[in-house]
Amino acid sequence: MLLAASTQRTIGFVILAIVFLGGLLYILTNIRSARDEVGSEIELASNRRPYLSDEELEGKKLDMALGGSLLLLTIVAITLPLYWLGEPGRHEGRDLDTWRIFGNRGEEIYVAGAQCVNCHGPDGAGGVVSTALTSDTGEFIAQVNWKAPALNTVLSRHTEDEVLHTLNYGRNGVMPAWGRAGGGPLTDQQLEEIIFYLRRVQIDEEQIRSEVAGGVDAGARQLILATSTAGWAADLRDAEADKAETAQAVRLLARADFDFSCSADIDACVADEQAGQLVTELTAAAQGPLDAAVADWWADVEAAKATAADMALADDPSLGEEGREQDLRFAALEILSTPNAFSGQAAYLQYGEILFTNTAANGTYSCARCHTYGWSFDATAEMTVEANGRDGAVLDEYVQGAGFFGRSLVGGSTVTQFETAASQVDFITRGQSIGQTYGRGGSGGNGQMPGFGPTTESSPVGPGMGGGSGIEFSYPGLLTDEQIDAIVAFERTL
Ligand code: HEC
Numbered sequence: 001m002l003l004a005a006s007t008q009r010t011i012g013f014v015i016l017a018i019v020f021l022g023g024l025l026y027i028l029t030n031i032r033s034a035r036d037e038v039g040s041e042i043e044l045a046s047n048r049r050p051y052l053s054d055e056e057l058e059g060k061k062l063d064m065a066l067g068g069s070l071l072l073l074t075i076v077a078i079t080l081p082l083y084w085l086g087e088p089g090r091h092e093g094r095d096l097d098t099w100r101i102f103g104n105r106g107e108e109i110y111v112a113g114a115q116c117v118n119c120h121g122p123d124g125a126g127g128v129v130s131t132a133l134t135s136d137t138g139e140f141i142a143q144v145n146w147k148a149p150a151l152n153t154v155l156s157r158h159t160e161d162e163v164l165h166t167l168n169y170g171r172n173g174v175m176p177a178w179g180r181a182g183g184g185p186l187t188d189q190q191l192e193e194i195i196f197y198l199r200r201v202q203i204d205e206e207q208i209r210s211e212v213a214g215g216v217d218a219g220a221r222q223l224i225l226a227t228s229t230a231g232w233a234a235d236l237r238d239a240e241a242d243k244a245e246t247a248q249a250v251r252l253l254a255r256a257d258f259d260f261s262c263s264a265d266i267d268a269c270v271a272d273e274q275a276g277q278l279v280t281e282l283t284a285a286a287q288g289p290l291d292a293a294v295a296d297w298w299a300d301v302e303a304a305k306a307t308a309a310d311m312a313l314a315d316d317p318s319l320g321e322e323g324r325e326q327d328l329r330f331a332a333l334e335i336l337s338t339p340n341a342f343s344g345q346a347a348y349l350q351y352g353e354i355l356f357t358n359t360a361a362n363g364t365y366s367c368a369r370c371h372t373y374g375w376s377f378d379a380t381a382e383m384t385v386e387a388n389g390r391d392g393a394v395l396d397e398y399v400q401g402a403g404f405f406g407r408s409l410v411g412g413s414t415v416t417q418f419e420t421a422a423s424q425v426d427f428i429t430r431g432q433s434i435g436q437t438y439g440r441g442g443s444g445g446n447g448q449m450p451g452f453g454p455t456t457e458s459s460p461v462g463p464g465m466g467g468g469s470g471i472e473f474s475y476p477g478l479l480t481d482e483q484i485d486a487i488v489a490f491e492r493t494l
């Protein structure tokens, strides 16, 4: 667009220059070739009234007439190119105005019209939806909180066309269909207006990195708390189990009596409060050792990477040459992706699993929300469904990557689909595009597998945009290469 504007401006300047130079040339040649006029002495016919004499005509009158025309001509010659010069600016201003209005309308739809905000949070930061889980035959299973992913990074992982697809048709029965195409209430233009709004709320790379890192840190802590054999961890786990039991006892009392409220003379409530206090105390005491354990775990992850790189180099020393960093990276990743390749590999695969199940921003950065059944609605969490008089979890445990909205990744299926770890990295970095096949037999689907690397939107939707307009938007990746590598190793060992 800027390019187009500057060509138009250049043309304007050239025309202006030609007009000035031409005018100057005309004046100069006129001055040079001006001579005294030869007089005319033709006698006047008798029926004609004598007009003004030559002296009178060629004096002030002629000067005024000529001066006037010259003035008008000059005005036209100068204002026309000037108007031309302003035209691209007016054009740009008009576009900007339209885009601003579109964005504002999109915000209006997001907040008030369609109330996306209720599920996806203010500014698209993510949220949860309380929804009823039902069986295939429509029988009520449980009331659950379903994670609605953050939309403030959605343009990093999906093209605008792919987002329009989701907006049109909804997803999994929890994300309603909004577009006419899917039987929803919004027009195509309104969907585009939402996209204009979404462009505004996308967060920057620094914020993305810090959200992902926060989720990884939380995941590492959870993993260590759940698996560490150290006394402080075991004590805390016991205390938490006790607290769950006392809380359940209180819940049962509350269910039996609608007006129930806890007080100091009800044993179950006292026990629950004490159990809670113990958990709080042990949690506080555990912070120091937990920090140390997390640091140790990170060191194990780095050590695993180093070991794999050493093994790759031992296999093929030429990988150490300059310019072959990428080859070394993928050779090491191939080793990290092979089950039981070396002792100490486990920490790296744990790192991959933590990224796969990253809970930051309501699971936005995770793979589990699409590839693990139940993960999106916390199916293994204790659920209390008062209305149905029923307690318990929907699932005992997750089968990571066993498939849900996205395909099953278990049983070595990704090794079959992608010949090399490098080609799988490439797929996850770019995602699946509408209608394009991938791997050895990946379908030409509708682009619902997101891309996790940085991306450029070269065909944005909306008036004055789209292919050929030259307008592009760039978005940072959700994950770094190093993080995608770890996920790939985890998936290839599933
Ligand atoms: C009733 C709650 C609800 C409302 C209202 C809602 N959504 Fe959603 N949306 C969801 C849930 C839940 C998901 C995730 C579905 C899943 O897990 O498969 C989702 C997924 C999406 C996705 C896919 C994101 C991704 O990365 O996978 C987009 C885009 C989206 N919603 C946009 C919108 C917009 C825009 C609106 C308003 C016009 C809207 N949603 C309104 C619940 C909602």
Ligand code: HEC
Pocket: 356, 365, 366, 367, 368, 369, 370, 371, 405, 406, 407, 408, 409, 413, 414, 417, 424, 428, 432, 439, 442, 443, 444, 445, 446, 447, 448, 449, 450, 452, 487, 488, 491
């Ligand atoms: C929004 C939902 C969604 C999320 C999030 C998601 N995927 Fe997918 N994934 C899909 C869908 C849908 C497919 C199937 C694409 C097709 O066949 O058209 C897929 C396919 C795949 C495949 C190819 C499987 C095969 O055998 O063909 C791999 C590998 C994969 N995803 C890995 C990942 C990883 C790694 C992540 C997280 C970094 C992730 N996915 C996150 C939806 C998702």
